[in-house]
Amino acid sequence: MKIIKVKNKQDGGEIAYKLIREAHESGATVFGLATGSTPETLYSVLRKSDLDFSDKIAINLDEYIGLAGDHPQSYKTFMKEHLFNDKPFKETFIPDGLAEEESEVKHYNTVIESNPIDVQILGIGTNAHIGFNEPGTPFDTQTHKVALTDATIEANKHNFDSENDVPRFAYSMGIKSIMSAKKIILLAYGENKAEAVANTVSGPVTEDVPSSILQKHPDVVLILDEAAASQL
Numbered sequence: 201m202k203i204i205k206v207k208n209k210q211d212g213g214e215i216a217y218k219l220i221r222e223a224h225e226s227g228a229t230v231f232g233l234a235t236g237s238t239p240e241t242l243y244s245v246l247r248k249s250d251l252d253f254s255d256k257i258a259i260n261l262d263e264y265i266g267l268a269g270d271h272p273q274s275y276k277t278f279m280k281e282h283l284f285n286d287k288p289f290k291e292t293f294i295p296d297g298l299a300e301e302e303s304e305v306k307h308y309n310t311v312i313e314s315n316p317i318d319v320q321i322l323g324i325g326t327n328a329h330i331g332f333n334e335p336g337t338p339f340d341t342q343t344h345k346v347a348l349t350d351a352t353i354e355a356n357k358h359n360f361d362s363e364n365d366v367p368r369f370a371y372s373m374g375i376k377s378i379m380s381a382k383k384i385i386l387l388a389y390g391e392n393k394a395e396a397v398a399n400t401v402s403g404p405v406t407e408d409v410p411s412s413i414l415q416k417h418p419d420v421v422l423i424l425d426e427a428a429a430s431q432l
């Protein structure tokens with residue numbers, strides 16, 4: 201794993217952008233994307249850049265079950281507002297939160313298999329989830345329906361009017377699919393990510409710490425601010 205320490209989230213976004221740009225220049229065509237507060241600065245740099253994604257494909261990690269794509273808190277809306285409205289891609293894929301489980305899982309796995317991911321952007325949960333693969337998720341999982349943990353509901357409730365409004369389930373790309381990406385860039389900022397980051401880098405590789413599997417990937421870059429790196 202390569203670790204890049206940055207001063208703050210703004211610098212982290214700039215560094216991540218440079219890595220994306222390099223991949224773009226080397227011919228990457230499929231970009232795996234994340235939502236949440238962590239990649240916001242990266243998307244802001246991307247939006248203002250001259251990089252052209254009009255012949256590229258974006259595949260997002262996850263979506264809340266029960267929210268329509270045009271719901272203000274859906275990840276589809278997030279991606280439109282933070283990136284796609286300003287930076288159009290040839291095709292974008294995000295799980296359909298209203299679709300029936302069996303067909304959506306099959307569909308999303310086909311999407312990922314037909315479009316092997318060149319670069320995958322990841323954030324990390326305080327419980328070390330990647331995508332919405334919560335602790336205990338088998339490492340060989342592909343797209344699946346996830347019951348969000350209390351920690352994740354708690355961490356995400358600020359985006360909703362109340363905790364009761366946070367969906368309890370999501371569709372998520374699985375760990376096996378994430379690991380199949382050629383390059384992985386994980387971003388983490390803030391003290392509350394420090395323990396998860398330390399366990400990712402030097403803890404045992406265990407399904408109790410989903411991100412620990414990244415130790416087995418040949419090309420992972422971690423971009424961390426000082427607080428997130430403070431337990432390394």
Ligand code: F6R
Pocket residue numbers: 233234235236237238239261262322323324325329330331332
């Ligand atoms: C989002 C995702 C999650 C987040 C993680 C961190 O698509 O898959 O794993 O990356 O929950 O969220 P933030 O960035 O809001 O701290």
